[in-house]
Amino acid sequence: MGSSPSTLERHGYTVVRELGQAVLVNSKDGDQCVIKKINLREETGKGSGNTDVCDAVETLLGLSHPHIVKHKTAFADDEYMYIVSEYCSGGDLYQKIKEQSEKREAFSEEQILDWILKICMALKYLHDLNVQHGDLQPKNIFFTEYGMIRLGEFGEFNERARQAGSTKDGALSYISPEILDGKTHDEKSDIWALGCVLYELCMLKSAFSAESTVKLIPKILNGSYPPLPHNISHNLQQLIEETLQTDPGKRPLAGEIIWKPFVLSFLTARSEKSIDELNDNLVKLRALADGLEKVHYGATVGSLTGGVIGAAGGITSIVGLILAPFTLGASLIVTGVGVGVAVAGGATAGISNITNMVNQSTDRKNIRSIILEFQEKMNSVVICLQHITEGMEELKHQISLKNEQQSPSGGTIVKVGTRVSRGLGAVPELVRLLQVANMGKVAAQAARAVRVAEVATGVFSAFFVALDVFFIAMDAKEIHNIRTTKASEADDMKSKLVLQSPEATDSDSGADQEPKSETMKFVKKIRETADELQMSLDELKEIISFIPKLPDIDA
Incomplete structure (x- = not known):
């Protein structure tokens, strides 16, 4: 993570191991947590200022929903803002899809609906607060040690926490057509990403994939994805069709899905x-x-x-x-x-x-x-x-x-x-x-x-x-x-x-x-x-x- 161990130690955290752009720690109470950091000096250099960072962190800390990763606390030193969240030891949805694909076994429709609707409830909660996720994909959907599904890794926060030179691996496949057209991300963009995740749960492969970015972008802009087989229920097929409309106005809101x-x-x-x-x-x-x-x-x-x-x-x-x-x-x-x-x-x-x-x-x-x-x-x-x-x-x-x-x-x-x-x-x-x-x-x-x-x-x-x-x-x-x-x-x-x-x-x-x-x-x-x-x-x-x-x- 590259942070000063003394800062974490002063706040009662012991480093266990690195987790990509984050670090897994043990708290003084024995709980495992994940800590991410934001470089405050870089944010100031971008012109956003520390006030924007504090506002974003305050929003995260204020979220309370059974299907959203819990952000517990935050603290800062002279250089970084540190955000502490719960550790979801059950892995992520990307891993579960990969395991299922390797076994060549489809998820049951009951399981697909259970997961996708809980994420949809989390999105409705966020959208009602005028908060967008901004980076919805299987790698950002987690499971606790007892199997509860959690939505985490919010897009805006990840952008601030991402180290220089790193990229959003695979995220392009979940970006909506309007974003590629240069428009602003909104709640309907989250719904597009939800449709991509739903398709992937049904088919065990991405709705939009190609050998290169140049070939991938036209597929997303045209909403061109492989057709679903007949064994997928009409309800799920219709839901995928509605959420993957290239016109954002034709996509349902999270509440309308529920x-x-x-x-x-x-x-x-x-x-x-x-x-x-x-x-x-x-x-x-x-x-x-x-x-x-x-x-x-x-x-x-x-x-x-x-x-x-x-x-x-x-x-x-x-x-x-x-x-x-x-x-x-x-x-x-x-x-x-x-x-x-x-x-x-x-x-x-x-x-x-x-x-x-x-x-x-x-x-x-x-x-x-x-x-x-x-x-x-x-x-x-x-x-x-x-x-x-x-x-x-x-x-x-x-x-x-x-x-x-x-x-x-x-x-x-x-x-x-x-x-x-x-x-x-x-x-x-x-x-x-x-x-x-x-x-x-x-x-x-x-x-x-x-x-x-x-x-x-x-x-x-x-x-x-x-x-x-x-x-x-x-x-x-x-x-x-x-x-x-x-x-x-x-x-x-x-x-x-x-x-x-x-x-x-x-x-x-x-x-x-x-x-x-x-x-x-x-x-x-x-x-x-x-x-x-x-x-x-x-x-x-x-x-x-x-x-x-x-x-x-x-x-």
Whole structure:
């Protein structure tokens, strides 16, 4: 990256490796981030000034959408402005297309629609803020470690951050005809690039390619791309045709794409599926609480009696059966712990092993990732529900316009309505559903979904606080309690532990008594969090039930 390591170090970042025009770093909290820099002196020399740079950076930092890369913070020294963003360790869309092409396997249409519509939602969010992406292509579409798609690498910012002499590798294939004609980039230029990405997902090759730039430019100007095969659905073919119109005025807006009947039907079904997946995650979260409770019980028994933790109810079962399917990166419990050598029927684990276990920063990060994944997916569902309700309202409005047009005193339907409502007249069932739908109630569900997300945000925040408290306070309190108990009541406790269940180990006074150990406090918090999130999911499922189910349309 060529930046002074001391600048990054002063702000708590340790360089891991170079990433092209950026650098991968570890923060002081153990999170991996990406840092790009802008040469402030060069910007001043170009006449743009530092104020323009600060405004651009402020815009990036203000963006908040589940399908846009998060820009966390920024800082500067005498020469550079540094922008810190999240690291998407799942690779980019270019890599996924390349891998699929090498396997000669097409993406499913469900997968294509899921990805392209989430990027379209991100574009609508940007365009509503009067922000254009400016460099939309597969290399700038990323995936997080748990598969969430993110739009990043904004064009204007990349131009400022790009080193002298470097070029936009392959970007010409995604540039719209009007840009080649010397016109200014706008939101319709982003839609052209979206169409290019959609075509590439369907065909596993670029819509516009040639041996040289001289041969490529005429193809783009004429909108000349290889025809799609008949096995591509009519809906996708029509969407590609509309987004790759050489006349920007004929291309749909991002919102018009989302409001298409077949898209709304897809988003509704996808939201229902996502809620089912999130319910599965809550089952695993509760299993995590049960597993931690068993480890706590086993550690207490082992420290008081000199015994060992059995594999059936201890660390081995948690790692193998509970955490492995859904923790990210290194496994919780085992990482950096040195729990001992596995033996037939059990594993040795002294109290010092447990102490080391709970203090591992990677353990805290992995538990946090479980909740962050849930949070991001839930936010994505809420965004989908908002777009669905907006689309329903728009479609009903277009039906009203069509009815007015058919009356003697009616006017004409605007181009926007024509694109959104194309084919409505041929689908009587859809028209009937929208005519009888109570759009007031439907619209109220979008606001209700936002409130659900706000409540869930509070739940997530409280859990993160409890998580930090657990990992900070566990050592001294847990070991002190165990050693004190061992010294004063060893014989008495030994007899009780033979008879007690794990749930009874922490308290003799009943389930309602506040647990004394930090482990059991955290177990209780996990279960409370799971119950609260369950209520949020149940409410989202109820919200979806209010939305009219549109028929599948391929027209």
